[in-house]
Amino acid sequence: MIESPAIAPADAALPRGSAMWRAFRANPLLTVGGGVVLLIMVVAIFAPLLAPFPGDAGNATHPFSVLHGPSAAHWFGTDQVGRDILSRVIYGTRVSPVIAVIVLAIACVIGVPLGVAAGFLGGWLDEAIMRVTDVFLAFPPLLLALALASVLPASLTSLTIAIAAVWWPWYVRLIRGQAASVAGRPYVEACRALGVSRLRIIWRHILPNSLTPLLVQVSLDVGGVILTASALSFLGLGAQDPTPDWGLMVADGQSYFTPDWWLVTFPGLAILVTAFAFNLLGDGLRDLLDPRRSFLP
Amino acid sequence: MNAPLLRVTDLKVRFGPVLAVNGVSLDVPAGPFGLGLVGESGSGKSTIGRAILRLVPSSGGSIVFGGASVGSLRGAALKAYRRDAQIVFQDPDNTLDPRMRIGATLSEALRTHGVVPHRDLQARAGELLAEAGLDPAFAERYPHQLSGGQRQRVAIARALSVQPRLLVLDEPTSALDVRTQAHILKLISRLRDERKLAYLLITHNFGVVSELCEQTAVLYLGKIAELGPTDVLLRAPAHPYTVALRSAVPEVDAAGRRSRIVLAGDPPQAASPPPGCVFHPRCPLAIDRCRAEVPALREVAPGHHAACHRAEEVLAGTALAPRSEPGPASP
Amino acid sequence: MNLVLSELSVSFGSRRVVAIDSLVLGHGEILGLAGESGSGKSMTTLAVLGLAATVGATVGGSIKLDGQELTTLSAPELRAIRGRRIAAIFQSPATAFSPVYKVGTVFTRALRLHGADKPEASDLAASAMRQVLLPPDLLRRYPSQLSGGQLQRVAIALALALRAEILLADEPTSALDVTVQAEVLDLLRSLRESTGLSILFISHDLAVIAELCDRVAVMRNGLIVEQGPAGQVLSAPSDPYTIELLESVPKIGSSS
Numbered sequence: 001m002i003e004s005p006a007i008a009p010a011d012a013a014l015p016r017g018s019a020m021w022r023a024f025r026a027n028p029l030l031t032v033g034g035g036v037v038l039l040i041m042v043v044a045i046f047a048p049l050l051a052p053f054p055g056d057a058g059n060a061t062h063p064f065s066v067l068h069g070p071s072a073a074h075w076f077g078t079d080q081v082g083r084d085i086l087s088r089v090i091y092g093t094r095v096s097p098v099i100a101v102i103v104l105a106i107a108c109v110i111g112v113p114l115g116v117a118a119g120f121l122g123g124w125l126d127e128a129i130m131r132v133t134d135v136f137l138a139f140p141p142l143l144l145a146l147a148l149a150s151v152l153p154a155s156l157t158s159l160t161i162a163i164a165a166v167w168w169p170w171y172v173r174l175i176r177g178q179a180a181s182v183a184g185r186p187y188v189e190a191c192r193a194l195g196v197s198r199l200r201i202i203w204r205h206i207l208p209n210s211l212t213p214l215l216v217q218v219s220l221d222v223g224g225v226i227l228t229a230s231a232l233s234f235l236g237l238g239a240q241d242p243t244p245d246w247g248l249m250v251a252d253g254q255s256y257f258t259p260d261w262w263l264v265t266f267p268g269l270a271i272l273v274t275a276f277a278f279n280l281l282g283d284g285l286r287d288l289l290d291p292r293r294s295f296l297p
Numbered sequence: 298m299n300a301p302l303l304r305v306t307d308l309k310v311r312f313g314p315v316l317a318v319n320g321v322s323l324d325v326p327a328g329p330f331g332l333g334l335v336g337e338s339g340s341g342k343s344t345i346g347r348a349i350l351r352l353v354p355s356s357g358g359s360i361v362f363g364g365a366s367v368g369s370l371r372g373a374a375l376k377a378y379r380r381d382a383q384i385v386f387q388d389p390d391n392t393l394d395p396r397m398r399i400g401a402t403l404s405e406a407l408r409t410h411g412v413v414p415h416r417d418l419q420a421r422a423g424e425l426l427a428e429a430g431l432d433p434a435f436a437e438r439y440p441h442q443l444s445g446g447q448r449q450r451v452a453i454a455r456a457l458s459v460q461p462r463l464l465v466l467d468e469p470t471s472a473l474d475v476r477t478q479a480h481i482l483k484l485i486s487r488l489r490d491e492r493k494l495a496y497l498l499i500t501h502n503f504g505v506v507s508e509l510c511e512q513t514a515v516l517y518l519g520k521i522a523e524l525g526p527t528d529v530l531l532r533a534p535a536h537p538y539t540v541a542l543r544s545a546v547p548e549v550d551a552a553g554r555r556s557r558i559v560l561a562g563d564p565p566q567a568a569s570p571p572p573g574c575v576f577h578p579r580c581p582l583a584i585d586r587c588r589a590e591v592p593a594l595r596e597v598a599p600g601h602h603a604a605c606h607r608a609e610e611v612l613a614g615t616a617l618a619p620r621s622e623p624g625p626a627s628p
Numbered sequence: 629m630n631l632v633l634s635e636l637s638v639s640f641g642s643r644r645v646v647a648i649d650s651l652v653l654g655h656g657e658i659l660g661l662a663g664e665s666g667s668g669k670s671m672t673t674l675a676v677l678g679l680a681a682t683v684g685a686t687v688g689g690s691i692k693l694d695g696q697e698l699t700t701l702s703a704p705e706l707r708a709i710r711g712r713r714i715a716a717i718f719q720s721p722a723t724a725f726s727p728v729y730k731v732g733t734v735f736t737r738a739l740r741l742h743g744a745d746k747p748e749a750s751d752l753a754a755s756a757m758r759q760v761l762l763p764p765d766l767l768r769r770y771p772s773q774l775s776g777g778q779l780q781r782v783a784i785a786l787a788l789a790l791r792a793e794i795l796l797a798d799e800p801t802s803a804l805d806v807t808v809q810a811e812v813l814d815l816l817r818s819l820r821e822s823t824g825l826s827i828l829f830i831s832h833d834l835a836v837i838a839e840l841c842d843r844v845a846v847m848r849n850g851l852i853v854e855q856g857p858a859g860q861v862l863s864a865p866s867d868p869y870t871i872e873l874l875e876s877v878p879k880i881g882s883s884s
Contacts, residue, residue, distance in 0.1 A: 186386045187394045190452070193350050194459065195379030196409050204405070208396045291396055291439040337805035474664040475832055479876035501806055504878030531880055545810035547835035549862055549877060557814070560807050 030284025036277035044093035056083035057091035057244045067260050077262035079253065085262060088244040089270050095239065096246045097274050099160055100225040104218050106164035107171050112207075112214070114168075115175025120183045120198075120206050129172065136169040142231060149237040156245075159238030163228055167221070174217060178210035212286050219282020223275025230271075246270050300364060302327040302495050303349065303382075303463055309357030310341070310348050315567045317344045319519035319575075320358070322594070328462065328495035333506030333527060335542070336516035339567050342499045345516075346465040349497070350384050351375070362463070380410050383456035387468035389448040393440040399426070399451055400436030406458045421458070428491075429454040430484055446477035450484065457488065464496040470505070485509060503546050507531060515539045518567060518575040521594055525601035535603035535612040537582050574606070582607050629793045629826070630654050631676070631714075635689035638671045638680055638850075645685070646671050646850045653794065656824040658816070660841030660858060662834055662873070668850035669830045673796045676828075677716055678706040693794075712742045715787030719799040721779035725771040731782055732767030739789055756789035757782070759822075760815055777808035781815060788819065798830045813840050834877055838862050846870045 048054050052074075056062075062082030070077045076085035118129040136144070145162045152158035182188060183206060191201050230247015232238040239245035241252070246267040253263030301324040310318040318341040325332050334342040347353045349360055351367060360367040362382060370378050386392050393402055403422040407413055413421045423433030429450040440448055449469060456464060466485065470478040486509060488494055498510055506513045506527055513531075514524040515538065523536040534540050541558040560579045571578050577587040586606050594604040597612055605611065631653040638646035646668040653659045661669045674680045678698060680687045691698040693713065698706070718724060725734050732753060739749040754764040760781040771779060780800055787795050797816070801809040817840065819825050831837055837844050838858055845855035846867065854867040865871050 186388050186391045189352060190384070190386065190392060190455065191405075193352060193379065193384050194406050194409055194455075195376040196405065200405075204397075205394055209394070289396075292441050337807060475834070475873055476664065476876045479878070482878060502878065503880050507880045508878050528881070542806060545807045546880075547810075547813070547833070547839040548880065549835045549838045549874065550879070557810060559811070559814075 027284055027287055029280045030288055033277050033280025033282070033284050036273065037281050040093050040097055040274060040277065043090055044097070047091050047094060051084075051087035051090040053084040053087040054091075056087045057242070059242055067256065069260070070262055076266040077260075079249075079263050080256060083242075085249075085266055088249060089246070089266055091244040092246045092249070092267065092270060095156070095244060096226045096229065096271065097222070099156065099163075099229050099245075100222045100274075100278075102160050103164045103167060103225050103229075104221055106160075107167040108214070108218065110164075110168040111171025112175050112211075115172045116179045116202055116206055116210070118172065119176040119179025119181075119210075120202055122180070122183075126176070130176070133169045133172045136166075137173070139166075141166045142228065145228065145232060146235065146237065149232055154237055154240060156239055156243070159229055159232055162232065162237075163225060166228075167225070171214065171217070174214060175210055178213055179206050182206050182209045208289075212289070215286050215289075216282050219278045219280075219285075222278035223271065226271050226275065301325055302363060303497075304361045305345070305349065305358070306361070307358035308345065308348060308355055308360065310344050310353060311356040312353075316356075316570070317341045317519055317567060318348065318355075319570070321345055321516070321519070321521055322358075323514055323521070323524065325463065325495050325497060328493040329489045330495045331489065331506075331510035331512075332495075332497050333510035333513035334497060334499045334516060335501060335503065335506055335513055337501060337542075339518060340516035341519040341567075342516050343467050346384060346467050346497055346499050349463075350382055350465060351378070352384070376410075380459045381461055382463040382465070383459060383461040384465040384467060385449070385452050385456050385469050387471055389445040389452070389472055392452045393448055395440050397439075398436065399438055399440070399443070402451065403436070403455055403458055406455050410459050412459060425454040425458050426451070428457070428488070430480070444477075446473055446481060449473065449477075449481055453481075453484065453488070457492065460492075462495060464494055465499070466496055467499045468501070469498075471500070471502075482508060503531060503543065504548075515542065518570055520575055521602075521604060522576065523601075523603045523605075524594065525598075525603075529598070529601055533612060533614075535597045535601060535608040536605045537580050537607075537611055538576050539603075540611060541581075574604075582611070629694050631794055631826070631828070632692045633672075633676070633690070634692070636672070636675065636691060637688040638668070638675050638685050639688070640685050644850060646675065648672065648689075648850075648852055651845055651852065651855070653826050653828055656820060656826055657843065658820060658827045658829060658841045660837035660844040661828060661830040661847060662832070662837050662844055663847035664832055664873075666849070667847040669847050670798055671850075672847075673716065673798050673828070673830060676796060677710055677714060679710075708742075711738060711787075711792070712790050713792060714794045714796060715790060715792035716796040716798065717780065717783040717787065717800045719802050721776055721783055721800075721803075722771055724783050725779065727771050730768055730770055731774065731779075735767060735782070735786055735789070738786060742790055752789045753785075756785040759788055759819070760785045775808070776804050777812060780804065780812055784812075784815065784819070788823065788825075793826060795825055795827045796830075797827055799832070800829075801836065802831070802833065809836070816840065834862060834873060846873070 043050060051057065060083060062078070065078045065082035067080060068074060068078045074084050074086065076089060079085055114129050118126040145166045148162035148165055149158055152161065188201060188205055191205060226247055229238055229245065230251055233245055233248040234251030239248045241248070249267035250264050250271070253267070256263050303325040306322050308318055308321045309316065323332065334345060336342045344353060348355045355368060362378065367378060400419065400422045403425055404418045407418055407421055422436050426433050426435055431447060431450050435443065435447070443451070470481050473481065482505065489496065498506060500506060510527050512525065513527040515522045515536065517538050522538045523530060523534060530539065531543065534543060541560050544558045558581060573589050574587040574592050577583040580587065584606070590606070592604045592606050594602050597603050597608045633648050633651040636646060636648040637644055661672065663669045671680065671685060674683065675687045676691055678701070687699055693709070698709070725731055735753045736749040739752055740746065744752060753767060757764040757767065762778060762781055762785065766774065766778065766782070774782070801812050804812065813836065816827060820827065829837065829841055841858045843856065844858045844861050845852045846861070846869065847853070848869050854861055854865060854870050861870065862874065865874060
C-alpha cells in the first residue's frame with residue numbers, strides 16, 4: 001500500500017498578476033522592508049548626486065542662512081550654522097545605518113558561535129562562556145560603551161567598537177537558549193544516533209533552527225544601535241561635528257527644538273524610517289525562511 | 298549455541314541521584330526477532346533503548362553487540378556501530394528537521410556512512426520511501442506537509458537506510474491514530490521479515506507486543522520483573538506486577554468480564570526506591586521477605602524468568618484473588 | 629435529566645467539522661464518543677460547553693439540557709451552567725490548574741464563583757476529595773507536586789463538588805499510565821453508581837470505551853456513523869468504518 005501525496009492546497013493558491021504584484025502579495029513585509037532598505041543603500045551610494053548642497057555635509061557654514069525653516073530652496077530647512085538639512089540627512093545614510101549594520105554584524109560574528117557552542121556542547125564550555133557573558137551583561141550598557149569609547153580616540157571606528165562590545169553578550173544568551181532547545185529535539189538525537197558529525201549537526205540543524213529569533217532581534221536592534229550611537233556622539237565620544245550622523249543631528253538640534261522644530265524632526269524621521277524598514281525586512285526574511293509559510297516551491 | 302546479537306548484562310543508568318535502570322540483563326538474538334519492553338512511566342524502558350545506542354552514558358554493566366563491547370567503542374568503531382543499531386522515536390512531530398526536505402533528511406543518513414555513491418543518493422532515497430509505503434514523490438516535501446503516520450514512516454525509512462541489524466523502536470505508534478497505528482505495525486512486521494531485522498520494541502501496550510514480539514520483558518522501576526515468551530507471559534504470568542498490569546489493560550473482547558487486581562498507591566518515585574523488592578509497597582502478595590530481600594531474576598519455567606519470591610504461587614494461579622472494588626489510595 | 633443534541637453543526641467558516649443528527653445522553657448513563665483525530669469529537673465537547681466561539685467556530689442546531697436550549701443562552705447564563713451543571717475534564721490535567729496556585733485555591737475559587745461562601749467551599753472541597761478517594765490535604769499542594777492521576781481525580785472532584793449532573797470527559801486517561809487509567813475508570817464507574825452522574829466519554833481508545841461505556845457513538849469526519857449499546861456495536865459492528873477501527877486494535881493473543 002503506497003501512499004501518494006495529495007496536492008497540497010498551498011501550491012494551488014498562488015496569487016495572479018504581474019511578477020512584482022505576486023512577490024508583494026506573497027510576502028508584503030519583505031517587499032516593503034527590503035525595498036526601503038534598498039532605497040537607503042541607493043541614496044547612500046548616490047549621495048553626492050542627490051544632495052542639493054553636498055558641501056554642507058562637510059565643513060561648509062553659511063552664516064546668512066542660519067535656522068531657516070523648510071522652503072523651496074531648503075526642503076528640510078537649515079541648521080544652526082546654515083547647513084542644508086536635506087543634504088545632511090542624505091549623507092547621513094552613509095553614517096548611521098552603516099554603523100548599525102557593522103555593529104550588529106560584529107555582535108553576531110562573536111555572539112552566534114559562542115551561543116551555539118554553549119547551547120549545543122554544554123558542560124564546562126557552557127559554564128565558562130555564560131559566566132564571561134554574565135560579567136559583560138552586569139554592566140549598564142551605555143556606561144560600558146561610554147567607558148570603552150572614552151579610552152579610545154573619538155571617532156566613528158571607536159564608536160562602532162564600543163557599541164559592538166556591549167551588544168554581543170545579548171546575542172550569546174539568545175542563541176544559547178535556542179541552540180539548547182534545538183539540541184534536545186528528537187531530530188537532533190536522531191542525527192546523533194546516525195553518527196552525523198557534530199560540526200554538521202551544528203551547521204545543518206542547530207543553526208538554521210536557531211537563527212529565526214536572532215533575525216527578528218537584529219532587525220529590531222538597528223534602531224537601538226542608531227540611538228545608542230547618537231547618545232555617545234552627543235556626549236562627544238563618537239561622531240564629531242560636522243559628520244552628518246543622524247543621532248548627532250538630533251542630539252545637537254534638541255536645544256533649538258522650540259521653535260525650530262526641523263533640526264530634530266527630519267533626522268529623527270530618517271532614524272524612524274530606517275529602523276522600521278529593517279524591522280520589516282527582518283520579519284519578511286523570517287517568513288521567507290520558514291518552510292511552513294513560504295510560497296516558494 | 299550461537300552468541301546473541303545483543304547481550305546486555307546488569308545494565309545501570311544513573312541520572313544524577315536517580316537510578317533509572319538498575320541492573321537489567323537481556324539477550325536479543327539475530328533477526329528476525331522481536332523483544333518487547335513493557336512498562337509504565339518510570340520503568341526505565343526508554344532509557345534502556347537509548348543506553349544501548351550510546352545516546353545516554355551507562356553507569357554500570359555491559360552492552361555487547363556482535364561480540365564487541367559497545368561501551369568501549371570510539372571514533373570509527375563507534376560510527377560503524379551506528380550503522381548496525383538504529384532507533385525510531387515516539388514523537389512524530391519533532392522526529393524530522395522541519396527545515397529540511399524529506400529527501401535531504403534521508404540523503405544525510407545515507408551520506409554519513411557512504412551507503413551509496415553520491416550520484417545514487419536520490420534514487421536510494423526514493424527506494425527507501427517506497428519500502429516504507431510512501432510514494433517517492435514525498436522526497437520533495439517538507440515534514441509539515443506530511444501526516445503523523447507518514448512522518449513516522451519516514452523516520453523508519455531513515456533508520457533503515459544504513460541497514461542496521463538491530464532496531465530500537467521507542468513507542469513508535471503511541472502518538473498515532475488507531476488505524477495509522479495498525480498500518481505502522483504492519484509495516485514493521487513486513488520489514489522484519491524482508492530485512493531479517495532484530496528489534497527492541499518499547500511500549501506500554503500488550504496487544505502490540507503480542508503481535509510483534511516473540512519475547513517480552515516487563516519492567517518496573519528500572520528492573521526486570523518478568524521475562525519470557527510473550528504468549529506464555531500473557532497467558533500465565535509469574536509476577537504479581539504482570540498480573541496487575543495485564544488486568545488493568547482494557548480490552549474490547551474481554552470488556553467487563555475480567556476482574557481487576559488493584560495496586561495500592563501511586564507509581565513510585567525513582568529517586569527513592571523502596572528497600573528489598575522494589576514492587577513490595579504496592580504488591581498484594583508482599584510478605585516480610587519482600588521487604589528485606591531483593592528477589593533475583595530466576596528461571597521459574599523453561600525460558601521464563603521472574604523476580605519474585607512467590608513466583609511459583611503466582612504461576613500456579615493460587616496466590617492472587619482478584620478484587621473488583623477499588624481500595625483506598627495512599628497519600 | 630438528559631442532554632439532547634439535534635441537528636448539531638459546528639463550522640469554521642464554510643468548513644463543517646461536526647454534523648450530528650441526533651445524540652442523547654440520558655440520566656446516569658455513560659455514553660462513549662469514539663473516533664480518530666479530526667473526527668469532530670472534541671469540537672462537539674466545546675460546542676456543548678458553549679466554548680466553540682473561543683476557537684473561532686460557529687454552532688448551529690440545538691443542544692438541550694433538560695429541555696432548555698443552550699445555544700441561545702447569553703454569556704452569563706452559560707457561565708452559570710458551565711462547571712455547575714455541565715463539568716469537563718480534559719486530556720492534560722495539568723492544564724486545568726494554573727501552576728502558580730495551590731490546587732485548593734483554584735478549587736475553592738471555582739466553588740465560590742458558583743455561590744458557595746468560604747467555609748462552605750472548604751467543606752465541599754474536602755468531602756469531594758474523599759469521594760474520589762484522595763486525602764483532602766492534597767489540596768494544599770501545587771499541581772507540579774501531584775501526579776497526573778491525582779490531578780485528574782482532583783478535576784473530577786471539582787465536578788462533583790459543583791454538583792455537576794453531566795461530566796464531559798475528553799480523553800481524560802490517554803496521558804496516564806495503564807494502572808492509573810484503570811483506577812480513574814473505576815472511579816468514574818462508582819461515581820455513576822453513587823451519584824447518578826452522566827458521563828460523555830470521548831476517546832480514541834475503543835478498549836477503554838468498551839470497558840466503561842453503556843452506549844457508544846462512533847464519529848468520522850464530523851458524522852456519527854454508528855451508535856448503539858457498547859457491547860453490541862463493538863462486538864458486532866455494522867458500519868465498515870467501525871469494523872476497520874476494531875480490526876486495527878492490536879489484540880492480545882495474536883501470534884508473533
